[in-house]
Amino acid sequence: MIVEAEAYIGEDDPACHAAPGPTARNAPLYGPPGIAYVYLNYGMHYLVNAVTEAEGSPAAVLVRALQPIDGIDLMMKRRKVGGRPLQEADLCRGPGNLTKALGITIKENHLDLTAGPLSIEDRGTTHGRVSWGPRVGIRKGADRPWRCWIAGHASVSGPRARV
DNA sequence: GAATGGATTGTCT
């Protein structure tokens, strides 16, 4: 279950990967909505986006955190680094962690999110109140309040619990 | 052809 996400909308958004215009890397953003856009950042973390449609502009939603529901054993195995115990709520806490827990790599780029092994579905329910605020971890365009998360949820990323 | 910086995380002090 997705508990945290950020929107990156259009070439006007300096933090959006589409800001420099169409390139080989951000090509999925210019394709049809409902497609996964995966890329590697900081040389070590894969981040997964859902390509959306925003009045004709290239746009995507970055999936930042999930609450694990199924396959927790497998996630534990993938995330396990040291011998330290791993909290269930931490398995998919943060955009880099969740791709690791789900085994998402660059191979999942451009996958159809409406079908197939990697998909997102609307279950029509929200577990808690949704808060909105500024996006995390970016330098440009940090003023846009395009991050949303479930208030107080244990799997929401960030240095401190946000409400 | 070479340099630069980023939508992060875990570890160390």
Added chain:
DNA sequence: GACAATCCATTCA
């Protein structure tokens, strides 16, 4: 609270 790890697309010469 600060910093290293590490790769690829873009930018500059």
